[in-house]
Amino acid sequence: MDHMALARSPVWLAMISSLVLAEVVWRVRSGRGYSGRTALATLGVALGGIPFGMLGGLVIAGAYGWVWTHALVHWPLHDWRTWAAGFVAVEFAYYWFHRASHRIAWMWATHSVHHSPEQMTLLSSIRLGWTNLFSAGWILYVPLVFIGFDPRLIVALLAFDLRYQFFLHTEAIGTLGPLEWVLNTPSHHRVHHGSNTAYLDRNYGGVVIVFDRLFGTFAKEQADEPVRYGLAGEQRGDNPLRIALGGWAILWTRTIQSRRPVHTLLAAPE
Numbered sequence: 001m002d003h004m005a006l007a008r009s010p011v012w013l014a015m016i017s018s019l020v021l022a023e024v025v026w027r028v029r030s031g032r033g034y035s036g037r038t039a040l041a042t043l044g045v046a047l048g049g050i051p052f053g054m055l056g057g058l059v060i061a062g063a064y065g066w067v068w069t070h071a072l073v074h075w076p077l078h079d080w081r082t083w084a085a086g087f088v089a090v091e092f093a094y095y096w097f098h099r100a101s102h103r104i105a106w107m108w109a110t111h112s113v114h115h116s117p118e119q120m121t122l123l124s125s126i127r128l129g130w131t132n133l134f135s136a137g138w139i140l141y142v143p144l145v146f147i148g149f150d151p152r153l154i155v156a157l158l159a160f161d162l163r164y165q166f167f168l169h170t171e172a173i174g175t176l177g178p179l180e181w182v183l184n185t186p187s188h189h190r191v192h193h194g195s196n197t198a199y200l201d202r203n204y205g206g207v208v209i210v211f212d213r214l215f216g217t218f219a220k221e222q223a224d225e226p227v228r229y230g231l232a233g234e235q236r237g238d239n240p241l242r243i244a245l246g247g248w249a250i251l252w253t254r255t256i257q258s259r260r261p262v263h264t265l266l267a268a269p270e
């Protein structure tokens, strides 16, 4: 869904490409450097993910459609209140989807792809796992369909969430004043991508950060604790296939060596 939405919108594509280029110039000028290899690897992962996204999108749309026909109610799409409530509901579900993606090894095998870059750049936002269908995080949105939110509304709000998050993957923006209280910001999302102990498993929010504050997973970026990006204790290199599927290889090895394989698959990674 995400990849297809990107490919369909030339204006969006032109805008994000210019911002990516502007960020390259800014990073090089400010001495941060820009890894061309990482960028190419990310493009490889993004392109390779397109067929997986299309296949997964079809199956997930079918599942949501089936639940929709059995839903308790059908809230009208043309009513703004449906969208307001839907936004809160989708943000809430996204928070738990994202938290589960970090705390359940089976889901982390897919989500770890997004956390593999060791530089925080706008492009990192399109480095996404290929195996979302298999990792089954999409099931977390099923209750929303069942309580009456049209799957089209959910997909539209998630697509918006994903586009919003593009702007969060950068070191070029410091903090945003009072917006930091409510919204997920580049500063909060840098923390989320940190492999430092102080930053691990923090700031799961999508567009808003309020659920992290509510459920105790919020951490503020600290000036004396520079963020170390990338996966803790693991490097996946620059081969798109290895980036996209390396998490499964690690999980496979750990599971066959484990005395409690089911527990290994469902417990927190590492």
Ligand SMILES: [Zn+2]
Binding pocket: 098, 102, 111, 114, 115, 192
């Ligand atoms: Zn994450």
Ligand SMILES: [Zn+2]
Binding pocket: 114, 125, 169, 189, 193
């Ligand atoms: Zn991210």
